[in-house]
Every structure is written in structure tokens, then in C-alpha cells.
Amino acid sequence: MHDPKYLRDNLDFIRTSLGRRGQDVAWDAVQKLSDERRTLTTQVEQLRSELKKGSDEVARLRRAKEPAEAAMAAMKGLGDRIKEVEDNLRGVEEALSDLALRIPNLPHQTVPLGSDASDNVEVRRWGTIPSFTAPAKPHWEIGEALGILDFDRAAKIAGARFAVLSGAGARMERALINYMLDLHTGSHGYREVLPPLLVNRRTMTGTGQLPKFEDDLFRLRDEDYFLIPTAEVPVTNLHREEILSEDRLPIRYTAYTPCFRREAGSYGKDTRGLIRLHQFNKVELVAFSTPDRSYEELERLTGHAEFILQSLNLPYRVVTLCTGDMGFSATKTYDIEVWLPSQGQYREISSCSNFESFQARRANIKYRPAGGKKDAKAEFVHTLNGSGLAVGRTLVAILENFQQPDGSVLIPEALHPYMGGIKKIQPWPDGS
């Protein structure tokens, strides 16, 4: 959400800057409602001031044992008039905030202009792309042959876009989760959090999923709870309605959670395999920063996610998303894309973003600057987050990049301690 005052005074600038991203915003209504809110606010305050003075006068008269009937009669009805104007004002404010909550964040100056993913700019590459004598197999073939991935039974018990992992597959998913968490908590300075997977409406609004993207979420039928689409949601909202002291910043959390997404509108995309599921595992990195350090923090955080891939020896590249490809709440986003041999291309495995004060304003997360000066007014923090990493896609990358001619898959050395001594995944004999 934008600063209401800034929004009111810079409507045209914001509108122009957003370009295509702001095309479905009702700009004229925003303008009109902003103006109305202002006049109604002034009106209410004047009436209230009048009422207050009148009431004080009544109190004074009665204390002085003087007749107060006239003063009371004069005030009669004022309250009702105030209520009327207030109802108006409330209506205007609700309408305005509903519209304002649907305005995307403005991109940072360093974000390249563009309309879609093809305009994203590659920042760097790491690792060597493996070469294969035979065509590289897709992970679902590898996994099914090894008996560690089962999409047919997943479809039976749940439906399309679900997967069952078993044996060494299940083990490796768990190994990756533990490995990532250990690294982020042990070496990168994050505090581990295990949050609820169901959250309320207020929380979903705080990070920007609501009101605009309700269709992307799974929602419970009988209660107003949503399944989280990412740990970003509960973890960022941890400090909702709080004022943090500056010396606590930056706060860095890492959280493993399953993530649930309806994937509405992505029919036909990545229908096979583990790439796009309704439920997947992710280890998330979340940071709360002072405004002056948030871009520095974005680089750090991205580096922490990259390090996982490096330590697993998986080739990847980092791209800066262009203005047209960025998410709703971000000012700047780096995508980390891992190499998938079967597709002959890099695919997203992490997305690291700075939201500046956009989420903080929605969720009311502030900090009080240190220094003991009298002007220590609370200000909004900057929030950031990134995947570190999407676990299922990491498994995909391992299966595909380290597949062997005999159908087995070599396990990266960093995972050996987490795999109970297994260094290679061999076919499960009876194939069940």
C-alpha cells in the first residue's frame, strides 16, 4: 500500500510509473474518493469540536449549579448529524482503501523496463552445465523409474498437481529441508521459525495476497482461514502492529513450510512432474531492515539462497525481473534460475524481493530509530524475502543434473550426512 498522502499528491506520477502494471486500477475513483475523504474529514472534525465545546459548557454550568437545559437543547441533534457525516466518511474510506490496496508497488530505479519475462536482465551465471551422451531425461521419468516419485497414486488420493515421494525421494526432500535450515541458521545468521500454515484474512492482506489475489489461494469453507502460499505470509506478519527498536534490526528469519497454491490460470503449464504443484515445500528467508540498508540486505539474502545451489554444485543464473514481470508488492526482485538439462533452460528456483515499506505499511510494522534524540519518531521498516530454496525444484534439479547413464542419481556431497550414508539413488527393486 502506498502512503495515502503521497498517493493523493502524486497520483499521476504513480499512474505513469506503473504503466501497464496499473492498468486495472480505478484511478479516477481513487482521485475522487481521496478528495471526498478530505472534505468529509474536515467536516467531521469541525462538528466534533463544536460538540465537545458544548458538552464542556454543560459540565461547567452544572458544576456552577446554573441551568444547563438551554445548552443541552442546543447540542441535541448534533450527535446525529455527526453520525451521518461519519457514516459517509466511513463508506468513502472503505471504498478508497479497497481500491488503494489493489495498487501495485512502484519499481526501484535500478529495475529494467520491460513487459514480460523476455525483458528480464541476466546478472550472473554460476557453475558448469553438464553434458550428456544421451538426451537428458526429465525428472519425472527418472523418479518414476527409481520408484521414488509417484504421480498416479498422488492423482488418486488428491488429484492433478500433487506428488507422492517415497523411499530415497522422501528422504532427500527431508534432507534438503534440514540442510537448508542448518545452513541458514548456522552460517547465515537467520532464526528458525515454524509458523501456522493457516492464517486469517488480516494476515493475507498484510503481505499483499489480499484483496487482489484471493483466487490464487486455498480457503477453508467453514471458517475464514487461508492456506499459506508461502512462509513469507505468516513470518512477515509475525511483527504486524509492532514497533521494533532499531537495535534489533535487521531481523532475519528462516522458515520451512509447505506452500499451497491453486495455480488458477496456469492450466497446461508444467503439467508433468514436480515443477508446479498445489502443495510444495519451501525454505523461506525473511528480513526486516531499516530503509537505508534494505538493498544491501537484498543482495545478502540473494547470496544466501545462491550459496545453497553452489554448495550442491547446481548450475544457475540470477536475473533481475523487469518492471512488467515483477510481483504486485515488490520494488525489486532477483530470480535465481537453476539449470534443468531435460528442458535445456534455466528455471526459477528462488525469488528474492525487497518490498520497501509496501508490506510494512499494510501490516503496520515500524521501528523506532535509536540515538535517544527527541525526534525518534517511529518509521516503517522495509521487508524482504526470498526462497532459500524451493525444495521440490531443488530435488528436480538434482535428479536431472546428476542422472547417470544407468538410471541412478548421484547425491551431492553436501547432502551425504543428511542421507544416512547413501551416496547414490538406485532403482527400488520391485518398482512399487
Place this chain on the structure above:
RNA sequence: GGAGGGGUGACGGAGCGGUCGAACGUGCCGGUCUUGAAAACCGGAGAUGGGGUAACUCAUCCGCGAGUUCAAAUCUCGCCCCCUCCGCCA
């Protein structure tokens, strides 16, 4: 699910329907005292929105929402959350 208790400022905790934005205590900041510190004493300090170059000023905020009243932290109703006991359950 049943019964009861409670939600007030960073925290603890008061609050006859009318100088209550809110006593008091702790913590915090500044000062006096001290070689320094502690103690003691004095003073300061909330959030949001509007107006003003500024000193400042106006409005709102005592879980949330509605109602009663000239006037609500205080009275009434609904909702949310927390706690205790009982039942159920991993």
C-alpha cells in the same frame, strides 16, 4: 463443546457518565548531586489523521463494532481474542 473470569499507554495496574490521553508503580530519556557509577531528587516522554515555514494547533484512539446520552474508558447489546475449570483429542 459446557461453565466462569478478563482485555486500559513499553510493562504492571487504578479509574463516582462530565478538566481522563487517562492516577500510581516499573522501565525509558534529560538534568541535579557524584572523581565515575548507583541511590535520591527534579523534569520529559504515546499513536493516527488534518492545518501551519515554525513555536504550535485541531480531531480521533482505553480489544472491535453498534446503541443510550448534551456528554461514554466508564451504562446496554453483538463480535473477536486471552485465561481458568470440565469434556474431547494428537
